[in-house]
Amino acid sequence: MNDLLPWHLKTWNHIQEARRQNRLPHALLITGALGLGKARFARQLAESLLCEQPQEHGLACGHCRQCQLLHAQSHPDLRMIVPEEGKAQIGIDAVRALVAGNTLSVGRNAYRVFIIDPAESMGRAAANALLKTLEEPIEGTLIVLLSARIDRLPITIRSRCQLLKLAAPAEDDAIAWIESNTPAGAGKAAQLLQLANGAPLRAPDLIESGALEKHNRLLDDFVAIAMGKTSAVQVSEVWLKENQPAQLLVYMASWLMAVIRQKMIPQAETAFPGLQSLLERLDLRLAYRLLDKLYETERASMNNLNPQLALESILLEWSRVANGES
Numbered sequence: 001m002n003d004l005l006p007w008h009l010k011t012w013n014h015i016q017e018a019r020r021q022n023r024l025p026h027a028l029l030i031t032g033a034l035g036l037g038k039a040r041f042a043r044q045l046a047e048s049l050l051c052e053q054p055q056e057h058g059l060a061c062g063h064c065r066q067c068q069l070l071h072a073q074s075h076p077d078l079r080m081i082v083p084e085e086g087k088a089q090i091g092i093d094a095v096r097a098l099v100a101g102n103t104l105s106v107g108r109n110a111y112r113v114f115i116i117d118p119a120e121s122m123g124r125a126a127a128n129a130l131l132k133t134l135e136e137p138i139e140g141t142l143i144v145l146l147s148a149r150i151d152r153l154p155i156t157i158r159s160r161c162q163l164l165k166l167a168a169p170a171e172d173d174a175i176a177w178i179e180s181n182t183p184a185g186a187g188k189a190a191q192l193l194q195l196a197n198g199a200p201l202r203a204p205d206l207i208e209s210g211a212l213e214k215h216n217r218l219l220d221d222f223v224a225i226a227m228g229k230t231s232a233v234q235v236s237e238v239w240l241k242e243n244q245p246a247q248l249l250v251y252m253a254s255w256l257m258a259v260i261r262q263k264m265i266p267q268a269e270t271a272f273p274g275l276q277s278l279l280e281r282l283d284l285r286l287a288y289r290l291l292d293k294l295y296e297t298e299r300a301s302m303n304n305l306n307p308q309l310a311l312e313s314i315l316l317e318w319s320r321v322a323n324g325e326s
């Protein structure tokens with residue numbers, strides 16, 4: 001847990017350099033998709049600031065008195081501000097505590113860190129209270145906002161924070177992380193990464209919820225349609241009983257992109273080997289056309305269409321695409 005994630009390294013070095021030069025901002029806004037490790041990064045940064053003897057690359061030592069308090073989750077100078085249990089929003093009271101600035105400091109470097117996660121869950125009153133603090137920063141206090149959806153944050157807040165964007169990992173790094181941190185075997189890591197939209201820390205949840213098995217059953221149906229073993233009408237009916245239309249569109253788009261990529265670069269590795277047998281007869285031009293149709297359906301929001309009819313139409317076209325018929 002204490003190691004840096006490889007895809008955090010560049011951003012980490014950047015912020016540590018700012019720290020060495022005493023240029024740390026009063027407020028950071030860490031963004032990046034769900035599953036890239038924003039909370040982990042923020043916590044490691046907080047520990048790094050509170051530790052008495054950080055290691056050479058800035059990570060906390062793990063042994064000093066501050067680190068011991070941190071490990072016991074009882075360091076008075078690190079506060080996590082999250083929605084209360086059972087509530088979707090962060091209330092004003094939580095932010096008021098921050099504004100009051102009454103936390104007792106025991107750290108030698110006298111830093112205090114507040115992590116607000118996720119920042120977009122602050123209600124209007126909470127956001128306004130925070131804004132006051134951002135306008136009149138408290139010396140020695142770092143406020144770290146985490147958000148996968150900064151479009152949902154008031155611009156007044158965004159503009160007063162230094163933005164740190166966590167990049168998505170290189171595929172190799174991401175797969176290596178999934179392989180060594182989840183029970184997924186080598187074969188499944190690539191698939192999980194695909195399902196997780198490239199964000200490896202989502203993989204454990206996907207495994208636990210059985211999402212991978214469910215996805216693979218849907219993919220089997222998709223292949224069966226292409227092979228003429230089942231009908232688009234039948235599959236549509238079954239799929240819609242158990243799945244959100246939007247999720248089905250996302251899956252189908254990722255499968256189509258995978259076959260298109262394989263058709264163009266045959267030696268490329270694929271996360272969906274099940275589709276391989278279809279490549280020979282597949283018509284590339286028609287595949288692109290179907291992908292367009294999928295995106296169009298997504299934009300029109302399937303909920304405004306008749307989902308059964310829209311899905312049947314897509315799957316019927318898929319059976320033609322997979323067999324090279326226009």
Ligand SMILES: [Zn+2]
Pocket residue numbers: 050051052053054060061062063064065066067
């Ligand atoms: Zn330490």
